[in-house]
Amino acid sequence: MTEWSILWDAREIFFNGLIATLGLFSLSIICAFVLGCVLVYQLEDDSVLSKALRLLINLMRTLPFLILAYLLYYGLPQLGLRMSAWTAGLLALIVYHAAYFAEILRGCRLIMPEGYVEAAKAHGFTPLRLYLRIVLPQLVIKTRPLLGNQLIIALKDTAFLTIITLQELTAAANSVQSTYFIPTQAFVVVIVLYWLISICLELALKRAARFGAKRGFDYV
Amino acid sequence: MNGQAWLLLLEGAWTTLWISGTAIAIGVIFGLGIALVRMARIPFVDQLLVLYISLARATPLVTFVLFLFLSAPTFGINMNRNTAAIVAMTLNTAAFNAEIWRAAFLSFSREQKEAALACGMTSRVFFRRIMLPQMISSSLPGLVNEMSFLIKGSPAIAVIGIVDLTRVTNRISAVTYEPLPPILAAALLYMLIISILLKLQAMAEKKANRLAM
Numbered sequence: 001m002t003e004w005s006i007l008w009d010a011r012e013i014f015f016n017g018l019i020a021t022l023g024l025f026s027l028s029i030i031c032a033f034v035l036g037c038v039l040v041y042q043l044e045d046d047s048v049l050s051k052a053l054r055l056l057i058n059l060m061r062t063l064p065f066l067i068l069a070y071l072l073y074y075g076l077p078q079l080g081l082r083m084s085a086w087t088a089g090l091l092a093l094i095v096y097h098a099a100y101f102a103e104i105l106r107g108c109r110l111i112m113p114e115g116y117v118e119a120a121k122a123h124g125f126t127p128l129r130l131y132l133r134i135v136l137p138q139l140v141i142k143t144r145p146l147l148g149n150q151l152i153i154a155l156k157d158t159a160f161l162t163i164i165t166l167q168e169l170t171a172a173a174n175s176v177q178s179t180y181f182i183p184t185q186a187f188v189v190v191i192v193l194y195w196l197i198s199i200c201l202e203l204a205l206k207r208a209a210r211f212g213a214k215r216g217f218d219y220v
Numbered sequence: 221m222n223g224q225a226w227l228l229l230l231e232g233a234w235t236t237l238w239i240s241g242t243a244i245a246i247g248v249i250f251g252l253g254i255a256l257v258r259m260a261r262i263p264f265v266d267q268l269l270v271l272y273i274s275l276a277r278a279t280p281l282v283t284f285v286l287f288l289f290l291s292a293p294t295f296g297i298n299m300n301r302n303t304a305a306i307v308a309m310t311l312n313t314a315a316f317n318a319e320i321w322r323a324a325f326l327s328f329s330r331e332q333k334e335a336a337l338a339c340g341m342t343s344r345v346f347f348r349r350i351m352l353p354q355m356i357s358s359s360l361p362g363l364v365n366e367m368s369f370l371i372k373g374s375p376a377i378a379v380i381g382i383v384d385l386t387r388v389t390n391r392i393s394a395v396t397y398e399p400l401p402p403i404l405a406a407a408l409l410y411m412l413i414i415s416i417l418l419k420l421q422a423m424a425e426k427k428a429n430r431l432a433m
Contacts (some may be wrong), residue, residue: 062414066375067407078400159280170283183290198278
């Protein structure tokens with residue numbers, strides 16, 4: 001059992017990694033979600049901007065996350081824009097997942113009954129208020145399972161950032177295993193931590209489902 | 221970027237494609253096997269598979285590839301990089317595929333089974349002739365979607381030193397000192413590969429919808 005006691009001594013590395021992963025994850029999904037909602041609002045009317053945004057969203061859907069991170073971290077310095085691993089990783093997570101959130105919400109917006117929108121317009125809602133009060137809440141409640149899936153994908157995508165030298169949970173396991181040479185135990189700890197985080201996310205989503213059911217939007 | 225660089229990029233694309241392709245091919249069949257075993261509801265095995273699926277879906281591919289590659293030698297298993305990458309990706313995608321197959325199983329109509337049994341088919345013949353063909357059409361869109369997810373996750377294998385389409389950009393820029401062009405070119409190649417898969421998914425969806433009518 002000496003390996004486990006070594007791991008216990010190295011708990012600070014894991015703890016820092018966990019904090020980094022959780023920080024990256026929560027900060028990026030909050031920003032990505034807000035950005036995604038803004039994108040969908042921009043897509044409401046048919047303008048040149050919305051066409052360009054559609055193109056951008058489709059572009060993101062065909063790219064692996066790591067390529068975007070590479071572009072920001074290794075590619076942009078050539079244009080004189082140098083970012084730390086943290087900024088680049090966070091920015092990549094935000095942009096990438098905002099596109100996916102926007103795509104999920106847009107898919108639901110397309111099949112939303114127009115009656116709500118017309119009724120709200122007749123009541124004199126301005127476009128922004130109409131979007132914030134009528135359209136967006138319904139979209140979010142209805143697309144909850146898909147948004148939840150995307151959250152778990154976002155959590156897993158944070159692990160990619162270890163490749164661009166960001167010190168998060170996977171990097172912590174890697175540094176512990178290379179120092180003490182106990183790869184199995186170090187990675188088992190980290191995999192269990194990822195598992196626990198995603199279980200917590202799923203429980204939170206179930207709770208959200210109950211909220212949606214109470215409002216009559218959803219079936220549990 | 222010169223012709224040499226493009227050649228390297230194409231080589232990287234080939235590495236990505238053959239490793240993911242192998243993982244996809246094994247993973248789809250493996251997933252079907254897992255779904256079949258789960259439908260049999262064998263007491264202890266069933267819980268074990270649920271645990272495996274839950275773990276595999278929550279573990280990032282990067283972490284899993286590293287884990288497999290670094291800890292296999294401590295168990296006395298010698299794996300080279302490519303094998304480790306294929307095994308990790310297969311185990312990852314099989315868990316998702318198993319869920320897709322299982323959904324197809326669960327939504328299969330009971331009437332057809334009764335009709336087939338009434339016509340004197342054994343359950344093995346029924347599965348092969350009636351159930352499997354329909355399950356393939358109905359779960360193909362999901363399976364193709366999972367394939368594009370796997371290709372999007374495939375840069376994870378770069379972490380154990382495989383020179384795939386993402387990693388090769390580092391190698392090119394180490395010579396030219398211009399990182400931007402190779403990364404953009406690699407992005408272009410990824411876009412090409414994944415848009416083909418998205419197109420296939422749309423076609424599969426059309427076919428599955430026709431079946432549903």
